[in-house]
Amino acid sequence: MDHVVDKRERILAAASNLIVKNGLQCSMVEIAQVAGVATGTVYLYFKSKEDLIRGVYSRLTEQALAALVVEHGPEVSHEARIRRYIDDYITFIWADQDRAILFEYLSNVPLIPAEDLRKLFAPVTAFTARLVTEARAAGILRDLPMSDMGGFIGGGIRNTLKWRRVDGSTLLPAERAAIAEMCWSAIAA
Template sequence: MNVHSIMHAIVFDKRERILAATAKLIVRNGLQCSMAEIASTAGVATGSLYTYFKSKDDLVRGVYAQLTEAIVAALIVEHDAATSPEARLRRYIEDYIAFVWTDADRALLFEYLSNVPIVPAAEMLQIFAPVIAFTNKTIREAREAGVLRDFGTHDMGAFIGGGLRNTLKWMRARGEELSPERRRQLAAMCWSAIAAEPEAIGED
């Protein structure tokens, strides 16, 4: 590894530590955490924070961006042409459950930043654009295939994400386990709420 590579790795590591510390403190104390607390938790000098981030708001934007990267990695899938629109959306629902349940602190961070946004709505939409675009595309294609109710794309996306996050949040609060059967039930419940209604039996 040459000197440039070593320095890049050091910079990347320190920046990641700062972002991780910020996320940890937001989960624990909300946005009241100070830059000094963030620096202490990250194990860096307070002045180092400003080497990588212009302000606390800029730092929190970095946390938003890092969260988006994690969501992209968990939810965005390159399906082959043989995968049906229904299968793609069912996979999305299952992956969403896994994403929220796998990391409790990350789920709390997602919930907090969704409910107490500190950046303008337009900017937040831009940060989460890759996820929103994939979600809308997956839902739109399933609806066009006739397997979903004729509801709004954005409405169904918000319902899936918000409903699953809230349900799993309260499961955690009650100390419950997400067994394979419970996971299957949640996915089925979510799907049944948006799935096209079957034709009435015996209807002319």
């Protein structure tokens, strides 16, 4: 079973890598070559390129879930929960440049229908919505629509860090803290 998971993961990683480098201009043959599998093997796991792209989105969703979804007990304040989410988002985006580029590309140039995209990211969106809704109900966040607030947090962080990478900057702890504070200040009540 691990062998099956390994091949599928290699195919998804290869597709992700090639999308980062060339957009969607990569062929299934090229994906197979980068993954180190036969082209037919790609089709054993993914019936079409569209199916493979859905797999790339799904893989990205799983990574986001692992990085961002942290359940807190009632002893943790809503402010601490939101600040943790912001910090975790910064970590998620900064930790892997290729994943950040892929996330940005797939967010800006959706390669699947919007409804499918919403379904795939629903677990992350639901967690973010609950976090923001509860914090807003507790009176610590501005009274803005959840989708706007969630989009601002993610988009603001992704865009800020993207431009830091473009100019070759590192992310020092004080700069990271400043980005997190900017994000918090923009949404805090």
